Amino acid sequence: MxxxxxxxxxxxxxxxxxxxxxxxxxxxxxxxxxxxxxxxxxxxxxxxxxxxxxxxxxxxxxxxxxxxxxxxxxxxxxxxxxxxxxxPDDQLFAATVVEDVSFGPMNLGLSTGEVRTRVDEALASLGITALAARPTHMLSFGQKKRVAIAGLIAMRxxxxxxxxxxxxxxxxxxxxxxxxxxxxxxxxxxxxxxxxxxxxxxxxxxxxxxxxxxxxxxxxxxxxxxxxxxxxxxxxxxxPIVYEIVERLKAAGVIPADAAPRDRADLLAMIGGGASA
The missing domain is CATH 3.40.50.300 (P-loop containing nucleotide triphosphate hydrolases)
Known part of the structure; x- marks a missing residue:
């Protein structure tokens, strides 16, 4: 651990x-x-x-x-x-996305090149590279959440x-x-x-x-x-409703007892496969 x-x-x-x-x-x-x-x-x-x-x-x-x-x-x-x-408004404070995500790595004492690399990787991993120059106050709530996560991911x-x-x-x-x-x-x-x-x-x-x-x-x-x-x-x-549905389907013999779909897509795929068979 x-x-x-x-x-x-x-x-x-x-x-x-x-x-x-x-x-x-x-x-x-x-x-x-x-x-x-x-x-x-x-x-x-x-x-x-x-x-x-x-x-x-x-x-x-x-x-x-x-x-x-x-x-x-x-x-x-x-x-x-x-x-x-x-x-995320409790966590974001810099003027732009790239400045906010850079803050943590800069405080680790990393070189400018390493900070840039980490920031680019963090933005790409969250799918927000296009927001790099965007003012943080102009982001949607979901975008702010991703920027807050990116700022920590950049610290690895x-x-x-x-x-x-x-x-x-x-x-x-x-x-x-x-x-x-x-x-x-x-x-x-x-x-x-x-x-x-x-x-x-x-x-x-x-x-x-x-x-x-x-x-x-x-x-x-x-x-x-x-x-x-x-x-x-x-x-x-x-x-979770998926868990409850799966347990009832198992009890009714509709799906195997060892089936373990975890989300809606997996459950629908399993039911669809069983029906088509």
Missing amino acids: ILQAINIGYAYPGGGVALDGASLSVGRGEKLALLGPNGAGKSTLFLTLNGTLKPDRGTILLDGAPVGTGRADLKRLRARVGLVLQD PDVLLLDEPTAGLDPSGVEELMAVLSALAAAGTALVVATHDMEAAYGFADRVAVVSGRRVAREGRPEAVFADAALLAEAGLRP
């Missing part, structure tokens, strides 16, 4: 407890979905994982070694663990934490963004996505973790976690 949180506790000053014994592990190149209701502690867990918040108790491990609280330790952690906020983190990346996007925008994220994972970046979008999580994730009661109540393969009706009810979650 490249990044781990062990028994993390955190309470905001003057407020209630946000995390109480939360533990989570992230493997290299893994796609992990973090699920839970509003106020469960998902965002707070992200802020402790990248060093923005110092836990009241517990340990953050990077490559199996505890992360210190000194400036150098936190700089190293944030260079390797990037965080994309839910609202080992782990990318994304807080509600599909919020505010239309269905086609969700599909496009999740395809981009899957490509990043295939290239070796570990992705942890906090989301309420159960359909997107099911189609995307290798593993899911449910945050409930201010801790990670369960993590595992999506099919196993979504089969735990009591857990989902306690966390105020509903299983």
Whole structure:
């Protein structure tokens, strides 16, 4: 595991407890979905994982070694663990797209040529090269999200934490963004996505973790976690509709018991293939 949180506790000053014994592990190149209701502690867990918040108790491990609280330790952690906020307007601040995406690599002390290379690659990977000279305030919401992600991709983190990346996007925008994220994972970046979008999580994730009661109540393969009706009810979650349809089709003998379509397209292809046969 490249990044781990062990028994993390955190309470905001003057407020209630946000995390109480939360533990989570992230493997290299893994796609992990973090699920839970509003106020469960998902965002707070992200802020402790990248060093923005110092836990009241517990340990953050990077490559199996505890992360210190000194400036150098936190700089190293944030260079390797990037965080994309839910609202891109909280993250974008430069006048143009290229200036914003360049900020992180420049602060790593890289040469001008290396910064340019990283920025060009990040813009291309998000499909926004044509927006390089565009003022950030003239971007659509979906474009801003891509620019915010590109700014962190340009730093080449080992782990990318994304807080509600599909919020505010239309269905086609969700599909496009999740395809981009899957490509990043295939290239070796570990992705942890906090989301309420159960359909997107099911189609995307290798593993899911449910945050409930201010801790990670369960993590595992999506099919196993979504089969735990009591857990989902306690966390105020509903299983993805694709999962529910597939389980009913299995029970009716319409599709094989080991079938595992994860999204609408795969399900329709399977049903269509069975009908034509």
